[in-house]
Amino acid sequence: MTKSRRPPRIIVLSWLGLLALLAVTVTAAYVPLGTANTVVAMVIAAAKATIVATIFMELRERHPLTIPFAGAGFFWLAIMLWLALADYVTRPNFPPAG
Amino acid sequence: MSDARLAAQFVDLRQQHDVARLGMWVFLATEVLFFGGLILAYCVYRTAYPEGFAEAARHTKIAIGTANTAILLTSSFLVAWAVTIIRLGESRFAALLLWAAALIGLAFLGLKGLEYSLEYREHLLPGFGFDYAGSQVRTVHLFFAFYLVSTALHAVHVAVGIVILAAIGWRAYQRRYSDNYHSPATVAALYWHFVDLVWIFLFALIYLPGRSG
Numbered sequence: 001m002t003k004s005r006r007p008p009r010i011i012v013l014s015w016l017g018l019l020a021l022l023a024v025t026v027t028a029a030y031v032p033l034g035t036a037n038t039v040v041a042m043v044i045a046a047a048k049a050t051i052v053a054t055i056f057m058e059l060r061e062r063h064p065l066t067i068p069f070a071g072a073g074f075f076w077l078a079i080m081l082w083l084a085l086a087d088y089v090t091r092p093n094f095p096p097a098g
Numbered sequence: 099m100s101d102a103r104l105a106a107q108f109v110d111l112r113q114q115h116d117v118a119r120l121g122m123w124v125f126l127a128t129e130v131l132f133f134g135g136l137i138l139a140y141c142v143y144r145t146a147y148p149e150g151f152a153e154a155a156r157h158t159k160i161a162i163g164t165a166n167t168a169i170l171l172t173s174s175f176l177v178a179w180a181v182t183i184i185r186l187g188e189s190r191f192a193a194l195l196l197w198a199a200a201l202i203g204l205a206f207l208g209l210k211g212l213e214y215s216l217e218y219r220e221h222l223l224p225g226f227g228f229d230y231a232g233s234q235v236r237t238v239h240l241f242f243a244f245y246l247v248s249t250a251l252h253a254v255h256v257a258v259g260i261v262i263l264a265a266i267g268w269r270a271y272q273r274r275y276s277d278n279y280h281s282p283a284t285v286a287a288l289y290w291h292f293v294d295l296v297w298i299f300l301f302a303l304i305y306l307p308g309r310s311g
Contacts, residue, residue, distance in 0.1 A: 015175035045302040073127030
């Protein structure tokens, strides 16, 4: 393969890393860890998402303005999940009076 | 001398490219919140009915889900590869990579269809003859409603992405892109990677819970 056609090493490594993380997350799902199973699954999903966003979506190249534009969606998502779940998750702790 | 590829409001192709990329990220931010609403609903009901969600998730087809995740990750890899070499003037070869990625996307949809048909036969799809024997029937119904809506919306995104990749591939084959003009390819790639990103989370929420129970 001519040099200009070759995939950059970082893209190949990211792809292999993503497949490895997929194997790990599926295997870990079958190990009884209680509630930690969910934590492991979500941490691995976040790690995969970070690889896709930084390498494949080129956030690592730090073009001016791209980071705040890309971060905005996740920032508002975090607010939505945080405030809504703060309500629902704590409801059993505060049963209605009477 | 004017360049037909440069819209009137931009100083040069570089500025046009930056604006196109930012515009796609704005669109993706709206998509984050679009899928985010569904995921919030999932989190609320999963915290309310953890046992039912675990039981329901055990009925999902994890082999197909895992294969489909590997398929989308591979397809994203091909697209990232294509975008890098388009900038190096390897448009023709990049076109092949983009078409391969689109074909792999079709394989994803094929497996998704197979999965739906298996679940249809097991009466697991709400609105399509759902029937479940067990005390958790209401929660299982809730889980599969989320499953059906979120994966179907995601599949629509995959289908749109396949058409876009095929079209961008065709333009790359015609050598329309180069080092100083490749915005359509870059922006289409961002969309395709985002579809992959959504699937990474859907996979963790749909297929993995309850496996160790």
